[in-house]
Amino acid sequence: MAVIIDQELCKGCGICAKECPNKAIVIENKKAVLQQNCTSCGVCTKVCPFKAANKNSEIKKGAVKCASCPVQCEILEGYTGACQRYRNVEGRLVRNRQLVTETQVGGPLITGVGAGTTYPCCRPAPHIVQDTVDGVEVVTVVTEAPLSYSGVKVKIDTNLFIGEEGAKVKRNGKVVGMVDTEEYGSKMLSIGGANLLTGKDGFIVARTVVEISNGERVTLKVDDGSTLELQVGYPPIIDGVEDTKMRVGCGSATIGMFAASLKEVVDEAIILDHHVVGLLSEHLAGEVVGMSWSGVVPNARKSTRGRYFGEHGKGWGGTNIENPREAIQSVDMSIAKPGIKILVTETTAQNAALFQVEADGSVKEIPMTSEVKAAVDHIAANCESARVSALYVGGTGGSARAGVAVNPIKVTQAVHHGDAKMTVGGAEAFVLPGGGINFMVDVEKVVPKAFTWVPTPATVAPVEYTMPLSKYKEIGGHVQAIQKLGELKK
Known part of the structure; x- marks a missing residue:
C-alpha cells in the first residue's frame, strides 16, 4: 500500500521527516515530499498530527513486499526496508549484513547477527546448525527476534545530581524512559519497555533503545533535571560538562x-x-x-x-x-x-x-x-x-520460541534448567528467574551494531539457543531443518 501525502492538509511541520526511519521525506516549500526510497512503512501516517499522510490500496509499482515483520515494507530495487535489514537486489529481498559466524570459545556455534527472521515464527528459525564440541553433538538455533517487550538499563557513573527518581526522561521532547533507583556510585536510567514502545511515541523510543545499545551517542533531558549526552564506553556529559571520575565510595x-x-x-x-x-x-x-x-x-x-x-x-x-x-x-x-x-x-x-x-x-x-x-x-x-554502560533487556517468552521447537514451554524450561544456553549476539545473557525468558545482556559484549528496530514498533535482537542435540530432539526441535556448521560456513 503506497503512501501518499495530501498537500492540502500538510502544514510542513517536519515531524514525519524526523521520524521516517529511511529519511525518505524532505520538506520543500513548507510541504512534505516523498523520496524514491520510501518503503510505505507507515510511520508518517501515524505521527502526522494533521492526517496528511495516508496509504492507498495499491502496492508500489516495482516494489517487493517484505514479510519479515508485520510492517510489510514495500521495497524498490536497490533500497532497504525500514529496519535497514533487507535490501531489494534484482527483485529479491536479501539480508544486507553477512551472518556473523565467529564466536568466542564456549559460546554459540554461530551468532544471530545477520540471520534475519522467519516471522511469524510458525516456521523453523533462519539457521539451525549442528557441530561436535568436545565429543558432544551440539545444536545452535539463531534468529533476529522483534521484541516489543524490551528496553535498556543505562548506568551513568557520576556523583552529580541528574534528577529525581521516577522523573521522566525525554528525547526531542518525547518521553523515552525514566530515572531509575540509584545504584552504588552511579545513576540509572530505564529506557523503553513495552508500555512506552506501544505508546504514541513508540518510534523514537525504539530508536533510542537501539542507538544506545549499538554504542551511538544520544542526548536526553530529565524533567526538572539535567541534559545528558551519553555513549556507552565513554564518560557521561552532564549539562555540558564531562564527568571523569566515579566515586570511590560514599x-x-x-x-x-x-x-x-x-x-x-x-x-x-x-x-x-x-x-x-x-x-x-x-x-x-x-x-x-x-x-x-x-x-x-x-x-x-x-x-x-x-x-x-x-x-x-x-x-x-x-x-x-x-x-x-x-x-x-x-x-x-x-x-x-x-x-x-x-x-x-x-x-x-x-x-x-x-x-x-x-x-x-x-x-x-x-x-x-x-x-x-x-x-x-x-x-x-x-x-x-567514569563511563556509561548499558544492559539490553528483553523478553523472548512469546512466539519467538516457536522457531526453536514445537513445544515453546520446553524451550523456556530448558533455558531455566540450564539445559540450553541462551546468548544474545554471541554474548552470554543473564536470564531472570520466574516465568518466561526475560534476560539482560551487556551491550558491549555483543557483536557491534547488532540491534535494530522495526516500526511496529519493536526492537530487534539477535538471539541464540545452544544445547546438546539430544536435548534439542527431546524438546521437539525442528531437526529436519538442521544444517551442518561446516556446510553453512562454506
Whole structure:
C-alpha cells in the first residue's frame, strides 16, 4: 500500500521527516515530499498530527513486499526496508549484513547477527546448525527476534545530581524512559519497555533503545533535571560538562578507607556526598586510628556516628553545597582548639579545600599544603574513570520460541534448567528467574551494531539457543531443518 501525502492538509511541520526511519521525506516549500526510497512503512501516517499522510490500496509499482515483520515494507530495487535489514537486489529481498559466524570459545556455534527472521515464527528459525564440541553433538538455533517487550538499563557513573527518581526522561521532547533507583556510585536510567514502545511515541523510543545499545551517542533531558549526552564506553556529559571520575565510595566509606592517611595531615575531614557525608573524627574509623571528636559539625542531617545525610544538588559531591565553607555548619569551641585544620573534599576528590579554626570559633580558608594535597590525590587515585554502560533487556517468552521447537514451554524450561544456553549476539545473557525468558545482556559484549528496530514498533535482537542435540530432539526441535556448521560456513 503506497503512501501518499495530501498537500492540502500538510502544514510542513517536519515531524514525519524526523521520524521516517529511511529519511525518505524532505520538506520543500513548507510541504512534505516523498523520496524514491520510501518503503510505505507507515510511520508518517501515524505521527502526522494533521492526517496528511495516508496509504492507498495499491502496492508500489516495482516494489517487493517484505514479510519479515508485520510492517510489510514495500521495497524498490536497490533500497532497504525500514529496519535497514533487507535490501531489494534484482527483485529479491536479501539480508544486507553477512551472518556473523565467529564466536568466542564456549559460546554459540554461530551468532544471530545477520540471520534475519522467519516471522511469524510458525516456521523453523533462519539457521539451525549442528557441530561436535568436545565429543558432544551440539545444536545452535539463531534468529533476529522483534521484541516489543524490551528496553535498556543505562548506568551513568557520576556523583552529580541528574534528577529525581521516577522523573521522566525525554528525547526531542518525547518521553523515552525514566530515572531509575540509584545504584552504588552511579545513576540509572530505564529506557523503553513495552508500555512506552506501544505508546504514541513508540518510534523514537525504539530508536533510542537501539542507538544506545549499538554504542551511538544520544542526548536526553530529565524533567526538572539535567541534559545528558551519553555513549556507552565513554564518560557521561552532564549539562555540558564531562564527568571523569566515579566515586570511590560514599562519604562514610571514603572515611573508612582513608582514615589513617587523613589523620596524619589534618585534624578533621568532611567528605561531601549526596547520600552519606562522612566526618572523620566522629566516625568509628576515626576512633580506630586514635582520634576523638573535634567539635566540628558538618552541614548535613545526622544519621549515625560520623555519618550524615546530604542533600541533592549541583554542588560538591552532588550535594547542594557549592561553596566548601558551607560544609562546616559550626564549631563547638568547648571541644575544638584554635588552629585545627579541616579538609573539605568530595568522594571523587575532584574538589578540595583546607580550612583553619580561629580563636573565636570562626573558620577561614588557608592554602592547601603539599601533605594534604597528597592525601587528596591518594583518594582520587583510587577512583575509577567514569563511563556509561548499558544492559539490553528483553523478553523472548512469546512466539519467538516457536522457531526453536514445537513445544515453546520446553524451550523456556530448558533455558531455566540450564539445559540450553541462551546468548544474545554471541554474548552470554543473564536470564531472570520466574516465568518466561526475560534476560539482560551487556551491550558491549555483543557483536557491534547488532540491534535494530522495526516500526511496529519493536526492537530487534539477535538471539541464540545452544544445547546438546539430544536435548534439542527431546524438546521437539525442528531437526529436519538442521544444517551442518561446516556446510553453512562454506
